[in-house]
Amino acid sequence: MIELINVSKNYPNGIDALNNISLTIGKEEFIFLVGSSGAGKTTLLKLLYRAEKPSAGKVMVDRVNVVELNAGQVPYLRRNIGVVFQDFKLLPKRTVYENVAFALRVTGAPRSTIRRKAMQALELVGLLRRVNSFPDELSGGEKQRACIARAIVNNPPILLADEPTGNLDPTTSWDILQLLDKINRRNTTVVVATHNKSIVDEMKRRVVELEGGRLVRDQQLGTYHV
Amino acid sequence: MFSSLEFFIIEAFRSFRRSALMTTVAIVTITVSLTIFGAFLLLILNLGNVVGTISSRLDLVAYTGKNLSLEEAGAIQVRLAKLPGVERVEFTSKTEAWKKFREDFGGQLNLEETVHDNPLPHAFALSVRTPELLPVVAKEVADLGVIEEVRYSGRLIDQMRSLVSAVRVGGLSLIVLLSFATLLIVVNTIRLTVLARETDIYIMKLVGATDTFVKWPFIIEGVMIGLIGGGASCLILKLSYESVAARLALALPFLPIFTNQLVLTLIYAAVILGGTALGMLGGQISVSRALKNES
Ligand SMILES: Nc1ncnc2c1ncn2[C@@H]1O[C@H](COP(=O)(O)OP(=O)(O)O)[C@@H](O)[C@H]1O
Ligand SMILES: [Mg+2]
Numbered sequence: 001m002i003e004l005i006n007v008s009k010n011y012p013n014g015i016d017a018l019n020n021i022s023l024t025i026g027k028e029e030f031i032f033l034v035g036s037s038g039a040g041k042t043t044l045l046k047l048l049y050r051a052e053k054p055s056a057g058k059v060m061v062d063r064v065n066v067v068e069l070n071a072g073q074v075p076y077l078r079r080n081i082g083v084v085f086q087d088f089k090l091l092p093k094r095t096v097y098e099n100v101a102f103a104l105r106v107t108g109a110p111r112s113t114i115r116r117k118a119m120q121a122l123e124l125v126g127l128l129r130r131v132n133s134f135p136d137e138l139s140g141g142e143k144q145r146a147c148i149a150r151a152i153v154n155n156p157p158i159l160l161a162d163e164p165t166g167n168l169d170p171t172t173s174w175d176i177l178q179l180l181d182k183i184n185r186r187n188t189t190v191v192v193a194t195h196n197k198s199i200v201d202e203m204k205r206r207v208v209e210l211e212g213g214r215l216v217r218d219q220q221l222g223t224y225h226v
Numbered sequence: 227m228f229s230s231l232e233f234f235i236i237e238a239f240r241s242f243r244r245s246a247l248m249t250t251v252a253i254v255t256i257t258v259s260l261t262i263f264g265a266f267l268l269l270i271l272n273l274g275n276v277v278g279t280i281s282s283r284l285d286l287v288a289y290t291g292k293n294l295s296l297e298e299a300g301a302i303q304v305r306l307a308k309l310p311g312v313e314r315v316e317f318t319s320k321t322e323a324w325k326k327f328r329e330d331f332g333g334q335l336n337l338e339e340t341v342h343d344n345p346l347p348h349a350f351a352l353s354v355r356t357p358e359l360l361p362v363v364a365k366e367v368a369d370l371g372v373i374e375e376v377r378y379s380g381r382l383i384d385q386m387r388s389l390v391s392a393v394r395v396g397g398l399s400l401i402v403l404l405s406f407a408t409l410l411i412v413v414n415t416i417r418l419t420v421l422a423r424e425t426d427i428y429i430m431k432l433v434g435a436t437d438t439f440v441k442w443p444f445i446i447e448g449v450m451i452g453l454i455g456g457g458a459s460c461l462i463l464k465l466s467y468e469s470v471a472a473r474l475a476l477a478l479p480f481l482p483i484f485t486n487q488l489v490l491t492l493i494y495a496a497v498i499l500g501g502t503a504l505g506m507l508g509g510q511i512s513v514s515r516a517l518k519n520e521s
Contacts, residue, residue, distance in 0.1 A: 078431070
């Protein structure tokens with residue numbers, strides 16, 4: 001599903017965020033991308049949904065080198081990749097329902113489809129009771145659920161989560177990981193960038209470790225540290 | 227597509243309300259600019275109309291030498307009438323002219339005592355087919371060799387013409403300048419909306435909205451601003467033109483006022499269209515910049 005081939009990324013300020021990374025992620029895999037702050041996790045995710053372009057190498061998503069997509073094609077790539085953030089990035093003046101529906105609306109989906117799919121996504125993340133709440137009326141866990149609902153409402157084959165538990169307490173973090181696991185079992189490739197040790201150790205999934213932009217470990221059923 | 231259209235309009239109204247003050251400023255600016263634009267069009271139209279009417283009324287007057295007999299004058303009239311470009315020749319004999327002169331001014335001057343002989347020549351008033359022919363015909367008449375003096379108000383017409391073209395050039399430059407200023411204000415108004423909606427735009431692009439889709443609400447916002455400004459200006463122009471025209475017609479009944487309803491309607495339509503175009507362009511520019519920064 002995802003394949004990085006000799007990928008490097010130098011930012012214009014001279015920082016080498018990624019250094020010759022090669023990595024293959026199969027369909028329906030669940031992987032943790034670990035590494036200390038500044039290791040290059042966010043950069044790697046950004047290459048996948050073309051928020052950044054690599055300085056070298058190929059980034060294959062569903063057998064398409066996304067580096068070569070022109071600006072007009074990028075939106076269609078993004079409809080196939082859901083993204084979840086540490087800071088949720090919910091629109092504050094819209095209700096939970098509107099936030100989720102927004103992601104469908106902007107793809108020009110018909111109204112009936114929007115309603116049905118938005119409610120399905122909200123049900124999946126367990127947020128049906130809160131559909132009419134505004135983001136600042138939600139707890140951190142609920143905000144992250146809303147963010148996840150928005151990311152999956154298009155049924156994307158890939159879900160990327162960048163530090164999804166960074167702002168959450170341990171119990172809530174665990175709930176969110178259970179939710180991501182559930183989504184993964186519905187045939188979605190899930191990539192979670194995190195430095196939450198206890199969760200990685202508990203989940204026992206494939207772990208890819210970055211250090212200073214280099215891939216230093218790729219381990220099945222791994223833990224946070226070796 | 228229908229649900230998208232609804233989305234665009236709702237989004238446009240949202241930002242409309244959010245930056246109400248700037249939106250009002252933009253609408254007022256567009257209204258003022260377009261009103262000046264329309265006023266200039268109306269002014270140019272009317273000046274042109276005045277010049278056209280005056281030139282068509284103006285004749286060329288040819289005077290003979292003083293000692294010509296009536297028979298000789300009659301022969302000249304026949305030759306004048308045959309000149310190309312001449313439509314009609316009217317003859318006023320020196321006797322008639324003198325009589326009229328004494329009637330008009332006799333009370334003021336003591337003519338009978340000071341002037342014994344009729345000092346006036348015979349005169350021919352020539353109607354020329356088009357005003358442009360006036361100088362040509364004047365030359366033809368002079369070239370006949372039997373005419374002492376030719377007069378026509380060519381200078382006045384030339385001056386009026388250059389006045390009209392000066393107004394036209396000045397008005398055009400003013401309109402261009404105003405359009406730029408207006409565009410700038412519209413762009414900045416919508417830029418505020420764009421800034422207020424940066425997160426929205428970011429999320430829209432993240433979840434796969436095309437650039438075109440992201441642009442629509444802002445373009446619609448611009449069109450709404452332009453349409454309201456254009457409509458207001460159209461109303462102002464129509465009402466004030468009608469009242470000014472009515473008053474002028476009473477005060478200066480000889481002045482030809484432009485009242486061709488079709489052309490006036492076209493001008494009002496141009497004002498509304500101009501506003502809409504300005505608004506649309508403003509929306510387009512402001513959001514395009516934001517989209518370039520975001521990717
Ligand atoms: N937009 C950017 N411009 C310049 N440097 C960047 C940018 N984004 C990240 N970096 C740098 O790239 C390196 C990797 O950053 P990042 O991918 O965010 O790491 P992580 O997500 O693992 O913390 C860091 O040194 C960071 O400062
Ligand atoms: Mg990061």
